[in-house]
Amino acid sequence: MRARENPFRVERLEALPFIFQMYDWPALDRRLAALSYRAAILGRQGTGKTTLLLELSRRLRQQGSAVQIITVRRDERAENLREVRHAYRRLGASDILCIDGADGLPWPVWRAVRSGSRRLRGLIVTSHTRRLLPVLFFCRSDGSVLEQILRHLLPTSVAEFSAQTPQLLRRHRGNIRNVLREMYDRYAEMNCSDTQVF
Amino acid sequence: MSDRLTIQLEAATNGFAPGETVSGTLSWNLPKPAQNIELRLVWYTNGKGDRDVEIIESAVFSIEELSGTRPFKFTLPPGPYSFSGRNISLLWALELFAHGSPETTQAGIVVSPVRRELLLYPADESA
Amino acid sequence: MRKRDPQAISRGSAAEPARAGIKNRLVPALFLGVFMIAGGSIFYVLCARPAFRILQARQWPEVSCEIISSKVAEHQSDDGRTYSVDIFYRYWIDGEEFKSTRACFFDGYSSGYQPKAAVVARYPAGTMQVCYFNPHNPAEAVLMRDFYPEMFMIGGFGLLFFCVGFFPILSILFGKNRQGAAVPERHGENFPYVQHAGAARVRWHAGIPILRSDAPPADDGVVLKPLAPAVVKFALVAIFTLIWNAAIFFGAGNDVVRLFQGPFTGINLLFKIFTAPILIFFAIGLFLIGVSVYLLLAMLNPTPVLTLNSDVLSPGGLLKLTWRLQGRAERVARLRILLEGREVAKYRRGTNTVTDTKVFVRVPLVEEQDPASIAGGAREAEIPELIMHSFESAHNKIIWALKVEGEIRRWPDIKEEFSIIILPRSGGIDRQ
Numbered sequence: 001m002r003a004r005e006n007p008f009r010v011e012r013l014e015a016l017p018f019i020f021q022m023y024d025w026p027a028l029d030r031r032l033a034a035l036s037y038r039a040a041i042l043g044r045q046g047t048g049k050t051t052l053l054l055e056l057s058r059r060l061r062q063q064g065s066a067v068q069i070i071t072v073r074r075d076e077r078a079e080n081l082r083e084v085r086h087a088y089r090r091l092g093a094s095d096i097l098c099i100d101g102a103d104g105l106p107w108p109v110w111r112a113v114r115s116g117s118r119r120l121r122g123l124i125v126t127s128h129t130r131r132l133l134p135v136l137f138f139c140r141s142d143g144s145v146l147e148q149i150l151r152h153l154l155p156t157s158v159a160e161f162s163a164q165t166p167q168l169l170r171r172h173r174g175n176i177r178n179v180l181r182e183m184y185d186r187y188a189e190m191n192c193s194d195t196q197v198f
Numbered sequence: 199m200s201d202r203l204t205i206q207l208e209a210a211t212n213g214f215a216p217g218e219t220v221s222g223t224l225s226w227n228l229p230k231p232a233q234n235i236e237l238r239l240v241w242y243t244n245g246k247g248d249r250d251v252e253i254i255e256s257a258v259f260s261i262e263e264l265s266g267t268r269p270f271k272f273t274l275p276p277g278p279y280s281f282s283g284r285n286i287s288l289l290w291a292l293e294l295f296a297h298g299s300p301e302t303t304q305a306g307i308v309v310s311p312v313r314r315e316l317l318l319y320p321a322d323e324s325a
Numbered sequence: 326m327r328k329r330d331p332q333a334i335s336r337g338s339a340a341e342p343a344r345a346g347i348k349n350r351l352v353p354a355l356f357l358g359v360f361m362i363a364g365g366s367i368f369y370v371l372c373a374r375p376a377f378r379i380l381q382a383r384q385w386p387e388v389s390c391e392i393i394s395s396k397v398a399e400h401q402s403d404d405g406r407t408y409s410v411d412i413f414y415r416y417w418i419d420g421e422e423f424k425s426t427r428a429c430f431f432d433g434y435s436s437g438y439q440p441k442a443a444v445v446a447r448y449p450a451g452t453m454q455v456c457y458f459n460p461h462n463p464a465e466a467v468l469m470r471d472f473y474p475e476m477f478m479i480g481g482f483g484l485l486f487f488c489v490g491f492f493p494i495l496s497i498l499f500g501k502n503r504q505g506a507a508v509p510e511r512h513g514e515n516f517p518y519v520q521h522a523g524a525a526r527v528r529w530h531a532g533i534p535i536l537r538s539d540a541p542p543a544d545d546g547v548v549l550k551p552l553a554p555a556v557v558k559f560a561l562v563a564i565f566t567l568i569w570n571a572a573i574f575f576g577a578g579n580d581v582v583r584l585f586q587g588p589f590t591g592i593n594l595l596f597k598i599f600t601a602p603i604l605i606f607f608a609i610g611l612f613l614i615g616v617s618v619y620l621l622l623a624m625l626n627p628t629p630v631l632t633l634n635s636d637v638l639s640p641g642g643l644l645k646l647t648w649r650l651q652g653r654a655e656r657v658a659r660l661r662i663l664l665e666g667r668e669v670a671k672y673r674r675g676t677n678t679v680t681d682t683k684v685f686v687r688v689p690l691v692e693e694q695d696p697a698s699i700a701g702g703a704r705e706a707e708i709p710e711l712i713m714h715s716f717e718s719a720h721n722k723i724i725w726a727l728k729v730e731g732e733i734r735r736w737p738d739i740k741e742e743f744s745i746i747i748l749p750r751s752g753g754i755d756r757q
Contacts, residue, residue, distance in 0.1 A: 002317070003245030004287035010245050010672065071672075139265050181672070181679075188284050216750050240335045241722045250718035252531045255705050277533040277749030278716045282503025284683050285670040286721045293335055300736070308708055310749055311640075318668060318685035325404050 001191035007153045013177075019148045021140075025059070028104065028137060032056075035134050037096060037122025040197035042129065043139030046175030052139060058096050065096050065121065074102035081109060088116055096122040103127040118169040141174045145197040149176065150183075154159050161186075202227050203235070203294045205305040213313030215277060218278045220307060224294055227265040232296040234260045239272045240293055241309075246285040279310040283318035329513070357490040364486025372480020382430065382457055382470045383557050390416035390456040393424075397441045408441045412448050418463045427455070429469040429474050437483055444469075474571075475705040481568040488564060516649075526637050527746055532718045534746050536637060547636040547644075549727070549743040558629060559620040566613040575608050623737040627652030631662075632681040640750040641710045646690060647703040649732070654700040657739065659732040662691035664706070664745075666713065669722040690727075701732075714749040 020028075033040055043049045050071075057067040067090060069084050074095060091097060097117055102110060102125035110132065117123035145179055147167045150158045161183060172178040182183075208221040214220055224237055238257045242251040253274060259268050272292075281288050292305045310316050391414060398411035406754030415424045428444065448468065461467040527534040589597065627650040634645035648662060663709055665685040671678055690706050693699050716723040725747050 001283035001284065002281055003285055004289065006245065009245050010247065010249055180255055181246070216749060238335050243718060245670060246672060248672045248720040250720050252718065253335050254531060275531065276751050277714055279713060279749065281713050283668040283685055285668045285681055311711055318713060
């Protein structure tokens with residue numbers, strides 16, 4: 001199984017659409033407008049917050065807004081600050097700033113971002129648990145979401161994997177991203193050969 | 199992928215050795231004028247790890263017409279080779295963009311001493 | 326942070342710049358230096374120095390002394406009140422009178438009144454006691470020559486801070502890419518204790534290693550030794566083990582003992598249930614002791630020293646390897662040296678980074694059971710014309726390593742690794 005053929009490779013995972021349960025895009029758009037485009041997407045790790053944010057930003061661009069997305073990495077604090085400053089110099093009143101992982105920003109930086117963003121059209125963030133802004137959507141993972149993801153990735157052989165999903169979800173505590181990583185390995189093993197020894 | 203932009207390689211195959219020249223013709227047929235089009239020679243990874251992309255060379259063509267063709271030529275570096283393992287695949291491609299437009303197209307090529315993708319696990323050849 | 330604009334593969338992406346140069350290292354080194362100095366000072370003043378003096382004083386002869394005054398002294402500071410033992414005594418040596426105020430060698434003030442009062446109660450004014458004097462300098466004397474648990478706890482923390490500063494500073498200031506070569510920042514991070522052969526002679530560009538035009542020739546071969554000797558590994562683990570077990574012993578030692586004392590009924594049982602989780606920490610401490618012992622034994626192993634004809638190899642070239650075991654090579658029952666190729670993929674998992682490694686090829690170069698051959702030998706192997714070269718990008722790598730495995734019966738085995746670089750070949754291979 002070549003890495004580029006594995007259905008769970010990173011390129012396929014990045015292209016996954018966000019899957020709503022009992023909700024839809026028009027409803028999300030209405031709620032976002034009602035919150036004046038200042039809102040947070042909450043959820044535990046691996047429940048699709050980033051996926052939802054990326055898709056939302058694409059939709060906002062299609063609607064004519066200029067959107068900039070910044071991803072916060074906890075091990076790059078100095079760079080985080082530089083990027084925030086740089087973003088504020090570039091963004092204007094019609095722009096929307098999206099911050100993925102805003103709860104990773106130090107509190108003084110977050111306060112400065114929040115107050116400074118009032119001159120922008122909007123601020124949308126993702127966060128694990130901290131309600132930094134009014135909640136736009138709470139991402140949850142369950143077996144049916146994972147099933148639908150598997151149907152996207154494995155249209156012809158989903159049955160082989162769907163039997164394993166409840167156990168995998170339990171083991172990874174609802175972290176779908178980790179489940180998909182494990183499925184990468186399992187799928188590769190199905191076509192595995194041992195390490196070659198000359 | 200767009201059919202308004204195309205990349206046509208001169209060589210009969212898309213396999214090349216390091217140091218060889220990749221040449222061909224790019225063509226465009228755009229609905230709206232674009233200031234220029236850009237052709238990039240890139241490699242990128244795919245697989246389990248986060249994706250890495252490297253732009254090796256880039257050629258920008260100023261265009262005034264809505265459609266036309268241009269020749270291109272790139273010299274390939276010594277590496278990295280196109281390869282596939284279990285965790286990582288490395289792929290080469292020519293990417294063509296029209297600036298100011300969402301149009302883009304890609305032509306995959308293979309770069310290795312044998313002009314074929316190297317397999318880290320030879321058993322994958324039969325898979 | 327990363328700007329995200331996923332339209333096509335290369336649009337909006339930028340390669341991670343390699344961080345290099347002494348300027349970028351001085352700031353973290355200075356910051357860590359604060360830890361090192363502070364930790365080292367605490368360790369020296371409050372642990373090492375008094376411990377050394379206690380050990381010396383245990384050789385001193387004893388003599389009778391008269392306690393002139395004995396009280397708990399009070400000191401006022403911004404942090405509040407602290408107390409110290411204030412005992413004044415005199416003693417005679419060969420008819421000459423000496424006076425001293427030293428009660429012990431651990432002079433730290435603390436806010437605890439009771440321990441000081443207990444010491445003072447043992448040495449009331451007007452009584453005759455025993456003190457110990459320095460035979461080389463009779464004016465120097467002490468009443469108590471005991472070690473105090475506080476010394477080791479505080480000293481342990483100081484040592485920990487010292488290590489937190491010292492070893493990273495060494496790595497930052499004297500690491501392989503000191504010369505500012507464009508070696509990616511994370512080169513070799515999966516091999517923290519491996520010497521990176523070839524790192525000084527190549528530069529990395531767009532994922533591939535390129536031999537530097539100013540690289541010195543490797544005419545005399547390249548000697549590879551383990552970068553972090555076994556003693557360093559042992560020292561780090563042993564220090565951590567010491568601190569961990571000292572904290573458990575002094576912090577919860579009594580609770581652990583009480584768990585096994587008394588009846589297992591009623592309120593006692595309830596207490597035991599609530600304090601039982603302490604045993605987990607205790608078990609971890611025992612495990613760490615086991616690891617320390619293992620590493621201590623491993624320290625006594627012979628050290629493999631490899632010499633290669635070159636640390637930077639080309640496809641179609643020759644790998645000439647000689648090996649030698651420094652130390653008691655006769656204890657090694659079997660020696661294997663392999664060339665191993667690995668793919669290493671790194672990905673983000675939330676705020677963490679996870680690295681996944683897969684070995685795709687193992688080439689046995691040496692497999693010896695004859696004692697003479699184990700102690701030293703030479704081997705040649707041809708690097709195949711068609712081989713995947715070393716590759717490195719921000720999240721994905723192809724790494725080649727020489728692994729040395731020495732089997733020692735009823736003892737930790739020898740396990741060392743040395744990474745090597747295989748260059749890409751230029752040009753094609755025409756095959757039928």
